[in-house]
Amino acid sequence: MAPSWTFAVARADLGRCTLVDGATADPSEGEALLRVDRVGLTANNVTYAVLGDAMRYWEFFPPGPRGLAPEWGLFPLWGFAEVVASTVAGVEVGQRVYGYLPPAGHLLVRPDRVDASGFRDASPHRAELPSPYNAYRATSGDPAYRPDQEDLLILFRPLFFTSFMLADQVVDNGFYGAESLLLSSASSKTAYAAAFELHGRGPSLVGLTSPGNLAFTRSLGCYDQVVPYDDIGTLDAVPTVYLDLSGAPSTRAALRQHLGDRLVRDIAVGLTNQTPNAEAAEEVFFAPVQMRKRSQDWGRDGLDKRFTEAWRRFIAAVDGWLDVQVGAGPEALRDAWLDVLAGRTPPRVGRVVQF
Structure with a gap:
């Protein structure tokens, strides 16, 4: 014993x-x-x-x-x-x-x-x-392991896997025809890792965050625009996909009121259909579902290879964040x-x- x-x-x-x-x-x-x-x-x-x-x-x-x-x-x-x-x-x-x-x-x-x-x-x-x-x-x-990067693996790898699969699903669906991708809780690791993967690949990326986190979130450089929650009314009314990582009902209500039918997708990220937020959203993203799809599309080795390549790109940037x-x-x-x-x-x- x-x-x-x-x-x-x-x-x-x-x-x-x-x-x-x-x-x-x-x-x-x-x-x-x-x-x-x-x-x-x-x-x-x-x-x-x-x-x-x-x-x-x-x-x-x-x-x-x-x-x-x-x-x-x-x-x-x-x-x-x-x-x-x-x-x-x-x-x-x-x-x-x-x-x-x-x-x-x-x-x-x-x-x-x-x-x-x-x-x-x-x-x-x-x-x-x-x-x-x-x-x-x-x-x-x-292949993703480096002895000097253990702490970054500990803190980011499980979150980055969700971020990687979220970004992949958005790309896999042609960005749902959106001109803008809007992420709440934009200062969170899961949100900004997804934004890092999506940046420069299609629609503009807009982060929503609290006033206290504005400076940090803008300093990351992976969003085209960072807006405090109270300024949702200033967003461009273009076809928008909302990736909800905060779960705040007031944010969803404000977006629906401001964007109307320009809100083309409303996706709760990483939550369960037993939560009020997921029930209020049009759909729920759950990383293992997209992982299973890509394991079939690419094979397990192909998925590991793409994840490792994405992880190395991300980790080179995140060390300073x-x-x-x-x-x-x-x-x-x-x-x-x-x-x-x-x-x-x-x-x-x-x-x-x-x-």
Whole structure:
């Protein structure tokens, strides 16, 4: 048994949290034990918790085996882990992997489909959950991996995948015939990564953001225009696609009133049809759907190649857009969670925690 720890939040009150010590069982036949090493915290992790029931995010890392009552939840994190024990051929002690991790010291996995690129966790409780979240990429077999870019991978890769697939779907549909693409929450990583992919490829790109984030969002250089939410009435009334990453009903109402039938597409990004925002939108974008389409169009290797090329273009630019703040230990994870939950982390700051 390996000593470990677990950080959990109350599912009904995300600001209430607990940090408990415990132990992790040694792997049985067909299992491997990962030590969680370095993770990131962004608004995306808060979204996982907010939609934990609707999208089954709470089910990836159930609290019961860790000695916690069902009222507690373990929100998923993206980051790097190290294999510290294994009974599975091809999953070797010392191997470093990137993937979905719990806010805890260790994770017991059941590796399946093991190859040079990594493996998938075939634990029974994850069998019916979205498969992209069950993949663990070995750094030695990942073309996008660079040792000196780990923090950028932690903070941006899951968001950039959504951004990449969103931009691809828009292009794949001929920009829906629009002259303007309008993105809300334009200072968010998912929004500006999508804008980076789309910039200069067709319609003008307009970012909507709060007054406090105007200067930062304009400094990125990936929008043709950045407008505060209160100035929606100044937008050109041209055929427009709205990519909604903020979920604010007032923004949608203002756009519909101002643009009328010039609003040719209204797309909620990354949300579920169980949320009011998605119900109010005409359609919902969910990255795994476009990923499946492109896996068929291009093959998995073709999709990986295009993603890696796009990632390298993006990462060359984004390094100057972000100040990474690194904390150490479970207490730093708790502090980062509370800061991100309360909206106290500026868009230029990325929070990473090393264990």
